[in-house]
Amino acid sequence: MEAIIYIAHGSRRNAANEKFISFIKKVMDSKSKVQVYAFLEHAEPTISQAIGTCLEKGAKVITVVPVLLLPGIHAYEDIPNEFKGYPDIVFRYAEPLGVDEIMVEIVMDRLGAAGLEQKEDEVVLLIGHGSREPEASVEFEIFARCLAGNINVEVHTSYLTTPVFYHEMVEKLAGKRIYILPYLLFFGGYMGKIEKEIRVYDKIIKLCDPVGFDEKLISLIQKRASEVRG
Structure with missing residues (x-):
């Protein structure tokens, strides 16, 4: 059996x-x-x-x-x-x-629902949980490149619990229209935390829905x- x-x-x-x-x-x-x-x-x-x-x-x-x-x-x-x-x-x-075209499709759906127009002044910031396993960040970067190849927009990665922290990346992306997408299945309190923290930035930021189930x-x-x- x-x-x-x-x-x-x-x-x-x-x-x-x-x-x-x-x-x-x-x-x-x-x-x-x-x-x-x-x-x-x-x-x-x-x-x-x-x-x-x-x-x-x-x-x-x-x-x-x-x-x-x-x-x-x-x-x-x-x-x-x-x-x-x-x-x-x-x-x-x-x-x-992992990295798969289905994951790319889901993230593109989230970005589209948030209003991404694929213009030069737009940028996507993915937020992962973070891991001590190096392979996790390597694969996250591979996914970001795959996504960027499909939407013709800069895609950056950041994390909640390990460097590079997402609020640091927000600072670096000054002058861009930032679409923040939490790359999470379970998100709970993390969404509230992100929403609260990005309010302090005098930037054009759109918080997208997470991946979810x-x-x-x-x-x-x-x-x-x-x-x-x-």
């Missing part, structure tokens, strides 16, 4: 977790495998609880799908560490969502699940 566990980070805000649950149930449309979801932090079911559900249903092979935007410590250390201690179970790991992600998550590694 095979199983799939879809793992999200989780939020202290129950409403955000409920959004993920509603979304991931649309991903779990196949009846051929046991499919469950779990949260790394702040909510239940936990990863260990999800593993228990899979084992109770007779699973011997479990595909682990991190529903995360970029690679990082969570994807490469925290989540795999939760699966140690099960010598009789084969675990297969999918990659995070867009339904376009469904096919991408299913694609990542099919590309698993041992």
Whole structure:
């Protein structure tokens, strides 16, 4: 018996977790495998609880799908560490969502809804969470270049928790019409924080909606699940 566990980070805000649950149930449309979801932090079911559900249903092979935007410590250390201690179970790991044309489409949708006209005085500032894993920032830069190639506008990257911080980038982009886009699935209090902090700048700034759990992600998550590694 095979199983799939879809793992999200989780939020202290129950409403955000409920959004993920509603979304991931649309991903779990196949009846051929046991499919469950779990949260790394702040909510239940936990990863260990999800593993228990899979084992109770007779699973011997479990595909682990991190529903995360970029690679990082969570994807490469925290989540795999939760699966140690099960010598009789084969675990297969999918990659995070990463760089993909679907992600570009979603971000372009957000920018279009915010009024981006692709003029010379416009610039896009992506805000990621930030990670200690260097690969995360490398992949974020690759994504920014892909996006820039599709919209013919300068695209810059910044972070909430690690340098370069987004407010520093706002200062550097003086004289431009700045479209700020939080590159986040779970955002909660971060949006309020960003809104409050950008009010102090005497600049033309448009805060776009975050990525969130867009339904376009469904096919991408299913694609990542099919590309698993041992």
